Amino acid sequence: MTSPGDAAPVKPPPSFSPGVARVASTSPSRYPGEQEQPQSLDADLTETPTATSPGPLSSTIADLPLRPGSTHSRSGRSSTPQLARSSVGSPLDGRFDGSEDIRSLIIRSFSPTIAVHASEDTDDLVRNKGFKGGFWELIRPFGETVPGKVVIRDSIGSSRAWEDYGVRFVDFKGIGRAPTGRESGSLAQMEEVLSKHLESSEGLLGASVRTRDVLGYPATTPLCKLFLQQLLCSAPAAPHETFGHPVANVIAISSRNPAPLETLRQLYADTTTGDKHPPEWVNQEYLRYYVLVHDEERDDITESTKLYDQMKRHFGLHCHLLRLRSSQCVVTDDDSMQVPQCEWLSPSEHLSGAGEAGKELVVQSVIPFMENKVAVWNDQVASRRRGISGRFMSMSRRWAGFGSSSRSSIAGSSGGNSGNYDATQHFYGPDSPEAVLRKMADFAFMLRDWKLSTSTYEMIRADFGNDKAWKYHAGAHEMCAVSTLLNPLATSAKIKLDGVDQMFETACYSYLTRCSDAPHALRCLSLAVELLKSRGGSATESAAKWAMRVMDFGLVGSVGQILYTERVAACYACKTPAGAAKWGGRRRKAGMWSILAADQWLKAGKPTLASACLEEAERLYADVLSADGVFPMPEMQSFIDNLRHAVRVEYLEARGFDARDEPAAAENVGTEETSEKLDKRNHRRSLIGLPMQLDAGTLNMTQGPRDTEVPPSDDFERA
Amino acid sequence: MHKIFQIFQVYTYVLIYPWTLLAKSSPLITHVISQTPANSPDGLSLHTSTLINRDRPKMSYYFTILSPSDTPLFNIAFGTSKGGGDGIARFRFPETAQYMNQFIIHSSLDILEEAQWTNGSMYLKHIDTYPPAAAYITAFLTPSGARFLLLHQPPHLPSSTGSSGLGASSLLGSAGSTTRASSSSIAANPTSPQTEEAVRQFMNEVYENYVKTAMSPFYKQGMEIKSPVFRTRVTAAGKKWL
Numbered sequence: 001m002t003s004p005g006d007a008a009p010v011k012p013p014p015s016f017s018p019g020v021a022r023v024a025s026t027s028p029s030r031y032p033g034e035q036e037q038p039q040s041l042d043a044d045l046t047e048t049p050t051a052t053s054p055g056p057l058s059s060t061i062a063d064l065p066l067r068p069g070s071t072h073s074r075s076g077r078s079s080t081p082q083l084a085r086s087s088v089g090s091p092l093d094g095r096f097d098g099s100e101d102i103r104s105l106i107i108r109s110f111s112p113t114i115a116v117h118a119s120e121d122t123d124d125l126v127r128n129k130g131f132k133g134g135f136w137e138l139i140r141p142f143g144e145t146v147p148g149k150v151v152i153r154d155s156i157g158s159s160r161a162w163e164d165y166g167v168r169f170v171d172f173k174g175i176g177r178a179p180t181g182r183e184s185g186s187l188a189q190m191e192e193v194l195s196k197h198l199e200s201s202e203g204l205l206g207a208s209v210r211t212r213d214v215l216g217y218p219a220t221t222p223l224c225k226l227f228l229q230q231l232l233c234s235a236p237a238a239p240h241e242t243f244g245h246p247v248a249n250v251i252a253i254s255s256r257n258p259a260p261l262e263t264l265r266q267l268y269a270d271t272t273t274g275d276k277h278p279p280e281w282v283n284q285e286y287l288r289y290y291v292l293v294h295d296e297e298r299d300d301i302t303e304s305t306k307l308y309d310q311m312k313r314h315f316g317l318h319c320h321l322l323r324l325r326s327s328q329c330v331v332t333d334d335d336s337m338q339v340p341q342c343e344w345l346s347p348s349e350h351l352s353g354a355g356e357a358g359k360e361l362v363v364q365s366v367i368p369f370m371e372n373k374v375a376v377w378n379d380q381v382a383s384r385r386r387g388i389s390g391r392f393m394s395m396s397r398r399w400a401g402f403g404s405s406s407r408s409s410i411a412g413s414s415g416g417n418s419g420n421y422d423a424t425q426h427f428y429g430p431d432s433p434e435a436v437l438r439k440m441a442d443f444a445f446m447l448r449d450w451k452l453s454t455s456t457y458e459m460i461r462a463d464f465g466n467d468k469a470w471k472y473h474a475g476a477h478e479m480c481a482v483s484t485l486l487n488p489l490a491t492s493a494k495i496k497l498d499g500v501d502q503m504f505e506t507a508c509y510s511y512l513t514r515c516s517d518a519p520h521a522l523r524c525l526s527l528a529v530e531l532l533k534s535r536g537g538s539a540t541e542s543a544a545k546w547a548m549r550v551m552d553f554g555l556v557g558s559v560g561q562i563l564y565t566e567r568v569a570a571c572y573a574c575k576t577p578a579g580a581a582k583w584g585g586r587r588r589k590a591g592m593w594s595i596l597a598a599d600q601w602l603k604a605g606k607p608t609l610a611s612a613c614l615e616e617a618e619r620l621y622a623d624v625l626s627a628d629g630v631f632p633m634p635e636m637q638s639f640i641d642n643l644r645h646a647v648r649v650e651y652l653e654a655r656g657f658d659a660r661d662e663p664a665a666a667e668n669v670g671t672e673e674t675s676e677k678l679d680k681r682n683h684r685r686s687l688i689g690l691p692m693q694l695d696a697g698t699l700n701m702t703q704g705p706r707d708t709e710v711p712p713s714d715d716f717e718r719a
Numbered sequence: 720m721h722k723i724f725q726i727f728q729v730y731t732y733v734l735i736y737p738w739t740l741l742a743k744s745s746p747l748i749t750h751v752i753s754q755t756p757a758n759s760p761d762g763l764s765l766h767t768s769t770l771i772n773r774d775r776p777k778m779s780y781y782f783t784i785l786s787p788s789d790t791p792l793f794n795i796a797f798g799t800s801k802g803g804g805d806g807i808a809r810f811r812f813p814e815t816a817q818y819m820n821q822f823i824i825h826s827s828l829d830i831l832e833e834a835q836w837t838n839g840s841m842y843l844k845h846i847d848t849y850p851p852a853a854a855y856i857t858a859f860l861t862p863s864g865a866r867f868l869l870l871h872q873p874p875h876l877p878s879s880t881g882s883s884g885l886g887a888s889s890l891l892g893s894a895g896s897t898t899r900a901s902s903s904s905i906a907a908n909p910t911s912p913q914t915e916e917a918v919r920q921f922m923n924e925v926y927e928n929y930v931k932t933a934m935s936p937f938y939k940q941g942m943e944i945k946s947p948v949f950r951t952r953v954t955a956a957g958k959k960w961l
Contacts, residue, residue, distance in 0.1 A: 586829045589826040636818055638818075
């Protein structure tokens with residue numbers, strides 16, 4: 001990607017470049033990666049091509065672009081935390097550390113799905129404006145983050161505003177159409193994307209790969225984030241969970257359409273009947289939202305307004321008039337905005353109102369619709385189950401079997417074999433109480449009412465087990481644990497953590513052993529790792545345990561293995577010593593896993609990443625080793641010395657240095673004293689360098705004769 | 720407190736030492752490891768052991784004494800001698816075991832530092848596990864601050880090496896299948912009460928010998944223990960209990 005001449009042998013890492021401060025200060029948004037500021041482009045120019053590099057998965061995962069990770073790590077948490085902190089004046093800044101970031105990523109990955117169904121003429125119109133994928137592709141970026149605050153009321157009536165709410169637009173024709181054979185291959189595809197990303201950005205990643213939290217914990221590497229993002233959005237719509245099912249359907253026509261109302265009817269009919277309609281396990285009760293796309297250049301606005309009024313009369317309030325303009329406009333125009341993330345398509349493309357349309361759709365239609373549905377289902381289905389008669393009925397059915405299979409009765413459906421589960425096709429009918437409850441729980445989850453979703457998942461998970469609907473069973477356990485962990489009010493309680501562990505265990509077993517569904521199992525375990533890690537305290541140990549379990553099960557490929565090795569290290573590093581006695585930390589464990597990760601990166605031919613891990617390990621070990629930084633155990637010491645040397649050699653070779661220039665320890669390995677002396681000195685140097693000196697003098701390797709004397713690796717070790 | 724205890728021990732052992740030596744030396748000397756050729760190719764030794772008994776899992780052990788400043792004073796690797804074991808360590812990943820064992824032991828010090836404040840006794844039982852290699856760590860504290868750490872590793876079972884990947888976890892698999900393999904062999908399951916008890920016996924015996932060695936006028940606190948007698952006795956203790 002970057003030609004050798006382009007990449008100066010050892011240039012100061014981008015995180016030190018003057019662009020950082022500016023990027024940090026110009027992106028007050030909580031997720032700078034989501035809204036790509038044009039101003040930051042110059043800093044990112046080198047990276048832009050990587051965003052176009054995703055492999056075959058790009059069609060499904062492109063709604064979470066590759067870029068945020070690295071951009072974010074630079075802008076939000078550069079290696080100069082103080083600087084970034086003072087310049088980002090957002091009140092949310094205090095929560096802007098790695099774990100909150102990952103939590104938000106997870107939460108946003110479970111956002112409502114909105115299907116987009118556009119007429120031919122609309123797609124044509126939009127294609128003319130440079131979006132090859134049609135209307136869906138145009139509107140997709142605007143769902144990522146709804147601008148401004150979104151207020152959601154939970155089941156007990158209290159409201160909460162969210163800044164990072166988003167929805168996911170999907171193509172209507174794609175729902176449930178994902179070939180089932182893809183499931184086995186999706187993990188392999190993910191691995192492919194990862195390694196591609198690695199290759200393409202080897203030089204860049206190396207410098208910016210390891211940034212730190214404000215507190216000095218190892219932050220999530222961009223690669224880990226990328227992995228998680230892909231994992232979370234690679235799951236196709238499935239019967240057993242409704243996150244991929246449409247909550248609403250956007251039906252779009254354009255002003256060019258000769259018979260607009262007829263077309264709308266036809267499009268509506270497509271959603272219920274015909275060969276395009278979603279699979280039968282999708283609940284048909286979703287919101288329809290009608291959009292009229294007006295072309296500012298070719299059509300008359302008065303005509304469109306008239307048509308729009310007519311639409312409103314026919315279809316009610318869930319309508320929107322979207323005015324598109326493709327002429328060049330000035331960036332400072334208030335009513336225009338650049339299409340996020342799509343600048344490489346056609347930079348001149350501007351459109352007004354699409355962001356507004358997205359917000360209006362979400363705030364005024366989708367969220368009220370979901371709130372309403374949750375309330376209704378809670379009232380009609382869930383409360384009956386919760387009530388005393390419901391419990392009695394379910395018990396009687398389970399024990400005696402005399403409850404008579406009354407399908408109409410909601411209570412009667414729980415015990416024994418309810419008969420609602422279609423064991424041959426492996427799904428519940430969308431109207432069965434189980435499916436409705438699951439949908440309600442998912443809605444509550446997407447509305448971030450985790451208390452309600454936890455209790456609902458808890459209520460239904462046993463039913464799925466009774467019906468031997470194992471995927472549903474696994475899914476309910478998984479989401480129950482996840483929403484328990486996400487619920488900010490459910491703090492403390494070690495007993496609870498045990499319960500959560502148990503739920504993950506069950507979910508994992510059901511996914512993996514009973515259903516052989518590796519992608520879902522991997523997702524489940526990854527969620528467990530990240531959420532438990534973000535809990536901190538003793539939960540981090542379970543997090544590490546689950547991460548090891550992922551590796552043990554062989555759910556990930558070779559790159560994934562290394563990533564999870566890093567994850568284990570990060571989990572252990574999160575556990576900080578408490579109290580004056582300074583015990584309870586896991587520094588040695590974290591250091592060991594970092595060393596292992598470095599070793600694996602080296603074997604994978606990525607010396608830059610290996611050196612980052614190595615440096616991380618040194619930082620972690622610094623607390624537990626004596627002042628001279630020598631390991632007490634001789635074999636550990638020699639292993640680390642060898643590793644360090646090998647990393648240095650490979651790194652320099654990759655950079656075009658002749659490795660023999662270096663005063664290497666390789667020739668001196670035989671002579672015990674010499675190598676030891678060298679190593680000790682290097683180690684001490686890097687320990688001294690730990691407080692992240694930023695003086696450019698020591699960093700700038702290109703300044704003449706020094707780099708023949710100083711082993712250049714000192715530079716990247718500190719970077 | 721510790722000091723007083725130690726001094727007390729000094730006197731007792733100085734008084735008792737010659738007699739114990741006399742009493743114990745004769746059987747100990749005969750307890751040299753059964754010398755199968757240690758450098759023989761792996762296939763050969765595996766062959767002989769499979770001949771002796773087919774499906775008995777063989778534990779491998781790595782025992783370390785660490786000084787209060789984490790310096791290793793003594794290392795020994797050995798295998799089980801129960802159930803026809805030949806007393807030779809066969810770690811799962813022989814090419815990395817050399818340093819990995821030390822890494823694992825070193826990393827378990829995190830847990831040890833925590834456990835020593837919450838557990839009143841000297842024998843801390845099983846404190847830590849390293850799942851990727853199925854290595855279990857058991858610890859023992861001495862009053863002088865030296866730590867005994869025993870790493871035990873059940874062998875890689877052929878059934879779980881099939882690496883079906885799904886379901887057959889090497890960790891879960893080993894725990895599950897070793898129990899059925901032989902309940903008579905104490906070291907089959909690293910966390911079972913029998914194993915804990917056997918390790919306790921082993922630790923106590925080593926401790927006794929350690930104190931005697933530390934009493935030696937030629938030994939200074941913090942020095943590496945080079946005494947061949949001590950090594951022989953640790954080997955013997957391993958043979959006897961593990």
